[in-house]
Amino acid sequence: MKYMLMLFEPETDWEAHPDELRASLAEHDAFSKWLKERGITEVGGEALRGPSTATTLRKVGDEMVVTDGPFAELKEHLGGYYIIDAKDLDEAIEAARRCPTGTVTEIRPIWDMTDYT
Amino acid sequence: MLATVVRLTRDLDAAQDAVQEAFAAAVPAWRANGVPANPGAWLTTTARRKAVSARRHVSALESRLPLLVVDEPGPTDPFPDDRLRLLFTCCHPALDLAARVALTLNVVCGLPTADIGRIFLVPDSTMAARVTRAKRKIRAAGIPYRVPAPDEIPERLPSVLATVYLFFVQGHTPPRGEELTAAGVTARALDLSRVLAALLPDEPEVVGLLALLLLTEARRPARVDTAGAPVLLADQDRARWDRRLIAEGLALVRPEPRGPYAIQAAIAAVHALAPQAADTDWTAIVRLYDDLLAVHPSPVAALARTMAYAEVAGPSAGLAAVDLLAADSRLAGYHVLPAARADLLRRLGRSVESAQEYARAAELAGNAAERAYLLARAAEHGYGSPPRLT
DSSP states (O other): EEEEEEEEEEOGGGGGOOHHHHHHHHHHHHHHHHHHTOOOOEEEEEOOGGGGGEEEEEETTTTTEEEEOSSSSSSSEEEEEEEEEOHHHHHHHHHHHHOOOOSSEEEEEOGGGGOHH | OHHHHHHHHHHHHHOOOOOOOOHHHHHHHHHHHHHOHHHHHHHHHHHHHHHHHHHHOOHHHHHHHHOOOEEEOOOTOHHHHHHHHHHHTTTTTTSOOOHHHIIIIIISSSSOOHHHHHHHHHHHHHHHHHHHHHHHHHTTTTEEESSTTTTTTHHHHHHHHHHHHHHHHHSSSSSSSSSOHHHHHHHHHHHHHHHHHOOOOOOHHHOOOOHHHHHHHTTTTBOOOSSSSSSGGGOOGGGGGHHHHHHHHHHHSSSSSSSHHHHHHHHHHHHHHHHSGGGOHHHHHHHHHHHHHHHHHHHHHHHHHHHHHHHHHOOHHHHHHHHHHTTOOGTTOOHHHHHHHHHHHHHTTTTHHHHHHHHHHHHHOOSHHHHHHHHHHHHTOOOOSOOOOO
């Protein structure tokens, strides 16, 4: 079963702290390695640029109006994600525990739509 | 029986339907052919058959929806293991605590949602929706149907124990409503706790929880007077305590308890061993509360410790200790805090302040019997309107 791990963190100017960025990347590499050893497939995963780079489109009447900034201003924002293929929720929780993250990790099952097509 | 069928259907709703159909089929079948030698086995076999045929009939779409994740059953998987799996699934920490209790009562204890709604004082439709939502999450989020591995038990067990404990408390002192206790609820919670202890006899906290519930339930006959008003522990007629439950509970209390339930059971045991309230070993109780606060700090336990301390050090020292706790915002709105102050002020002869505190406690109490009791204490000192005890 596929799950998305959504990693939330306080906004950080990573580019101003290249050493920390490298250290964080090394942690993520170690996590990927652990997934492989544990037999959990890493389907995908990316880091996202910060919320100050976000652009939001909002429906106003029939129109989609473009605005600057993220959909919701939060203390923590979505900084990146993984999609993993785990046996069940317990295995996904085990992976999320190992996953380097800022403050919060949300696990959501991926909805398999092949039943509807 | 349900637990066995779930392993086959991997879907709680389908299993419940199949079991219900089996019972419905039993009436005409047994009337025609006589009651079988082993009615339980007959019902399980029929339910399994119903479940299999129901599964053939569901639409192609539904049959491919992700179902409960089931480990391959081992060759010697006995029935109790199925029930334990069901319990751990229903008490998964990824489910909301209220939903866990509702789901456990519905799926493991077989209680209809209308009855669960009555216990928690919410409409049947609300409770049915809560149970349905929890079942859907189990399926959609892939919550596994399995007993956790031994190294996972320490992490998973508290959720199961909290569920059973909350269920018991709901019957011991309903948070709202008229009656002080709901006997049927505590009895069922006790049953569930016994099942758990039979399945996991080597887990100290499982045994500790059972001991705690037994020793607490033993006091129930003495907790309410003939008018339905609460009787404090110190004033209870100990001859009315259930000796059989006390003996069963005491046998389960171990020396040097470490977990929160086992420690609370040890505290209940000290009370149970005192022939009269005046014989209570309060020093031992204070020490046990210190142990409890070390492993499980909670403002409510801290307040209970302070009341035990007042028995050792006197009401004046007790009051000073309670006032230190009053600053904790988590206790704001908790009616036991002003009730504790009222009791200590009364013992110090400060009756006007005591009456004010009783009245404040009555305002905060949600349970009608407790509220009436507190108002009566307030009225004894000429404060507030006279209580109506009918």
